Amino acid sequence: MLNLFVSLELLLKLRCCLGTVCGIEWYGYAALGILTAILSFLMDLSVAKLLRAHQWLYTMLEGNVLLQFLCWTLYPACICAIASSFSHNICPFSTGSGIPEVRTMLAGFEMPHYLSLTNLFSKFLGLICTLAAGSTVFLGKVGPFVHLSTMVGGYLSNLCTLIQPAGQMLVVSAGVGVASCFGAPIGGVLFSVEVMSSHFALRHYCPCFFSAACGALTFRLLAVWGGDGETLQALFRTNFPDALPFYPLEILLFAFLGLLCGAVSCCYLFCHRWILRFTKTNPYTMKELLTSFLDSRQWTSQSHNTSEQLQPLLEWSSSGTSVYFSLVFFLLMKMWMLVLACTLPLPAGYFMPVFIYGAAIGRLIGEGAAYLSSTGVTPGQQWASVNPGGYALAGAAAFSGAVTHTLSPVLVAIELTGQFTHAVPILLATLLANALSRSGQRPSFYDALSISKRLPHLPSLKKATHVKGSGEIMLPLTSFGMTGLAVNQRSSGESCSWRDAQTSTVQAIWTGTRSGRRSPRTPDIVLLGAHANIVGLAYKHVGVI
16 A cells, blocks of 8 residues: 555655656657557568568578469458458458548547547458458558547547547647658648648647657668668658759649549549448558659660660560550559448548559659650750659649549658658649549538448538528528419519518418428518517417427
């Protein structure tokens, strides 16, 4: 008992000492970012080990084509089966992205099962297995990791009782997940703000950026200490030329790329909604894909006398096949594979796959532009070189932004690559892609998931209707069988009020409306009276309300 009192006294003294520096809740925000970054690093380390084991097993079976084929196909299938078993047997709430559920919780709905320790354990292990399947299932970690950071924030919120209101830690944790995945604090917080809709208040921005900065710094430091780099740098380092990053006329190509990404995103969202209705009754491998897409060198401009070929060219044209054919085949296959992968009962993210897909679209456009410039087709001036990697970066931001109806992928792409020279064309392409994707009031990817799961959510706001009269959104008088009633006769110089109306008319109108709070509309939009006056008149003439 004495030891307990001594421990409590020491904790109180420690709390007083820490409280003199800053509020105790700020230590909770820092702990949230650090713990989330540690989880992300451990997940990446485990995924790398499993992928390396797959490659080792494949090389050990060299010489037996059948066994190599079974290893290449059955290994990811078994890994996905293990991930699905975690979700099926341990916690069924761990499947999917998790972002729609987080939005619902931030809206004020109680969903304790999604913040349980069992869900945290199941989602963490299941996501490791999903990412270890590699590019076979073409799924990512952003969405589930936002959910994981929200679970960690929920437990820290129970410990840090001084944080008021109680849900503020959940709001902050939603912005930390993306920062801990890529080391992109600014783009990660803004992406969470856009995806979570109106659940962010101004007072949440400072804690969000502070916690995200702690998470991003810890994630990059752990990568350096783990031997992945010598110092803190961008996750996908690029070598774009700074002297002349792009020509002025290339702005038109970037605009065309944005419109193309918007059109493809509409097709993808349509297929996604269709497959959801039909089914209703990996960073390590993806890092290699994105690194090759963002390569600044032209793959098709290699000299025949060159003895050493470019590494990306060997990956995309190993058997002499055209690079354009490989990219087109990649886009066609990954489209339906990604749509089907979204229906798997696995903990999986969907932001990074669409980011990679957009990079492939941009790379195809960039390679075509580089080929045309090298042949001298461009009139008026000779383009020395076109950087296809810039188009890949713009396509990645534009397509992912169009699918999620957000603009923050621009900042995410810049922070991931450390490349600011293409900021303007990337923003232009993303704006045009968003404009085309939002036309027709199409729901975003996460809105479609919320609708499919019947989760309460705030839909995207439609266009303003302030120019419409109240009668255009209310039931007309003809629906009550009173076509001959003239409420206002401005044309004859007379005006009739509710006092001149017959008792049966007032009763019919009052009982015909569902809530008793809708009034008929006069032809010239003249106010008949306040709601309190109409209620009083109805009670006086009818006797019931």
